[in-house]
Amino acid sequence: MDILTxxxxxxxxxxxxxxxxxxxxxxxxxAIFQGLHPYSVGRTGVAAYYASQPLGMTADYRIVxxxxxxxxxxxxxxxxxxxxxxxxxxxxHLSVVVRRAGDRWLIAHYQVSRL
Numbered sequence: 001m002d003i004l005t006x007x008x009x010x011x012x013x014x015x016x017x018x019x020x021x022x023x024x025x026x027x028x029x030x031a032i033f034q035g036l037h038p039y040s041v042g043r044t045g046v047a048a049y050y051a052s053q054p055l056g057m058t059a060d061y062r063i064v065x066x067x068x069x070x071x072x073x074x075x076x077x078x079x080x081x082x083x084x085x086x087x088x089x090x091x092x093h094l095s096v097v098v099r100r101a102g103d104r105w106l107i108a109h110y111q112v113s114r115l
Contacts, residue, residue, distance in 0.1 A: 001066050004076045007098050007105050008061055015059045020050040027107045028099060034111040036092075046110075056085035061094065072100035073108075080112070090114075 007026060014022035024043035033039060033046050040049065065077040078094045097109035 001063060003105050004063060004066055004074055004096075004098060007107060008063070008076070008078065008096075011107070012059050012061060015050065015053075015057065018050075018053070018055055018057070020047040023047065023050045027110070028101060031107055032109045032111075036112055036114070054084060054086070058083045069097075074098045074105075 011023060011026045014020075014026065024047040027033065027043055027046050030042060031046065032041055033049065035049050037049065037052075040046065059080055059082050061078045061080045063076060063078050067075040069075050074097070076094075076096045076098065078096070079091065080094045081089050081091045083089045091114075092112045093115055095109070095111045095113075096107050098105050099108040
C-alpha cells in the first residue's frame, strides 16, 4: 500500500497545484486514461484532461483495496472526492494499475466511475 500511496500522493499534489504536465508525469508513456470524458492514451491526453479542469479543483482520496498482481504491478481501488471553488464536490471511484518503470512507479491504467 505504501507504493500506491506514494503514487497517488504525487498525483494529488499535481492535481491540487493545477499542474497538468506534472500530473501527466505520474503516468506511463502509454497509459490508458479514462476520466469522466472520452478516454485517451498517453501523457499528452492526461495533461490535456487536467489542463481543462477548473482552477482550484482539489482531490482527496482514500485507498479502499489493493492487490499485488505481479512483482512490478499493483492494482488499486480508491474513493476520490474532487472539490471545486464554484460547485459541489464530486465523489467518484478510481481504479488504477501502477507499474514499476525503472526506479519509479507510474500509473499505467486509470479509470474513474460514478457509482
